[in-house]
Amino acid sequence: MKALKVLATAAALTLVAGAVQSDEKFITIGTGGQTGVYYVVGQSICKLVNRGSGQHGVKCTAPSTGGSIANINAIKAGDQDMGVAQSDWQFHALNGSSKFEESGAFPGLRAVFSVHPEPFTVVARADSGIKTFDDLKGKRVNIGNPGSGQRGTMEVIMAAKGWTMDDFALASELKSAEQSQALCDNKIDAIVFTVGHPNGSIQEATTSCDAVMVPVTGPEIDKLVSDNPYYSAATIPGGMYKGSGEDVDTFGVRATFVSSEDVDPETVYQVVKAVFDNMNRFKKLHPAFAVLMPEQMIEAGLSAPLHDGAARYYKEKGLLQ
Numbered sequence: 193m194k195a196l197k198v199l200a201t202a203a204a205l206t207l208v209a210g211a212v213q214s215d216e217k218f219i220t221i222g223t224g225g226q227t228g229v230y231y232v233v234g235q236s237i238c239k240l241v242n243r244g245s246g247q248h249g250v251k252c253t254a255p256s257t258g259g260s261i262a263n264i265n266a267i268k269a270g271d272q273d274m275g276v277a278q279s280d281w282q283f284h285a286l287n288g289s290s291k292f293e294e295s296g297a298f299p300g301l302r303a304v305f306s307v308h309p310e311p312f313t314v315v316a317r318a319d320s321g322i323k324t325f326d327d328l329k330g331k332r333v334n335i336g337n338p339g340s341g342q343r344g345t346m347e348v349i350m351a352a353k354g355w356t357m358d359d360f361a362l363a364s365e366l367k368s369a370e371q372s373q374a375l376c377d378n379k380i381d382a383i384v385f386t387v388g389h390p391n392g393s394i395q396e397a398t399t400s401c402d403a404v405m406v407p408v409t410g411p412e413i414d415k416l417v418s419d420n421p422y423y424s425a426a427t428i429p430g431g432m433y434k435g436s437g438e439d440v441d442t443f444g445v446r447a448t449f450v451s452s453e454d455v456d457p458e459t460v461y462q463v464v465k466a467v468f469d470n471m472n473r474f475k476k477l478h479p480a481f482a483v484l485m486p487e488q489m490i491e492a493g494l495s496a497p498l499h500d501g502a503a504r505y506y507k508e509k510g511l512l513q
């Protein structure tokens with residue numbers, strides 16, 4: 193009698209587990225290096241999504257990746273459902289321009305929302321004598337790993353200035369999480385990073401050794417900003433990092449959250465709902481998110497059409513007509 197009861201309970205449990213499992217949907221969000229802000233964007237979104245998995249069944253992971261361009265390529269290939277990408281690379285992926293000319297346009301790319309602003313950031317060893325972007329000529333510079341947004345944007349600036357890799361004494365391709373240590377170990381003179389502020393990577397560079405922020409200005413930069421909707425002038429506030437008391441002028445993009453039209457609208461709806469229903473909580477998960485405003489997040493830096501699942505949520509909330 194007792195044994196039978198246990199068996200019956202076990203069967204019921206199996207049934208329940210089976211029912212839950214069939215409703216589960218696992219999603220992967222592509223981020224960036226572990227000391228950047230994209231990693232926190234992905235981890236924060238997943239944290240909010242996974243709190244509600246019991247209701248909506250969506251389970252989310254956000255591994256570290258090579259960055260913007262790697263994320264867009266993985267979404268296109270169906271290897272990732274969503275990812276974080278710079279607004280300039282969202283634009284070029286959609287249109288098949290710049291770095292995406294060879295692989296072709298990705299018309300199925302969908303915008304979900306935009307996140308924090310990302311100034312193009314150059315940090316140099318104080319003893320390198322680098323004071324302006326043009327001083328990078330002849331120096332050892334980490335131009336970023338292929339697949340990262342900063343590598344792509346660095347190449348755009350170099351093309352605008354008519355520079356090639358030979359203009360550097362060394363052009364290294366370290367990942368963002370490795371570059372600050374390389375700078376402080378005196379393996380390189382300067383690093384570039386398109387990233388929200390403050391962040392762990394630049395904090396590491398400016399606290400482990402004497403390093404300074406370098407402005408990125410001049411006629412070529414002004415032209416890039418005036419010719420392209422996805423760039424804007426940007427300032428890194430003084431006092432944010434040790435050694436940089438003054439504001440530093442540069443230009444920048446916006447971090448955006450993207451997906452593909454092949455990802456089902458209900459899943460994207462649940463992800464957007466988890467973030468926007470908990471916006472105050474989300475904004476506290478990283479200091480770079482403090483400036484976020486929902487009205488801006490559904491528009492700024494987005495060039496791909498909104499994903500249907502995201503648009504549904506924004507319409508329900510009256511954010512979108």
Ligand code: GLU
Pocket residue numbers: 223224225227228229230231258259260261277278310339340341342368386387388
């Ligand atoms: N903007 C960088 C990229 O696209 C990543 C920045 C970050 O990790 O926060 O690769």
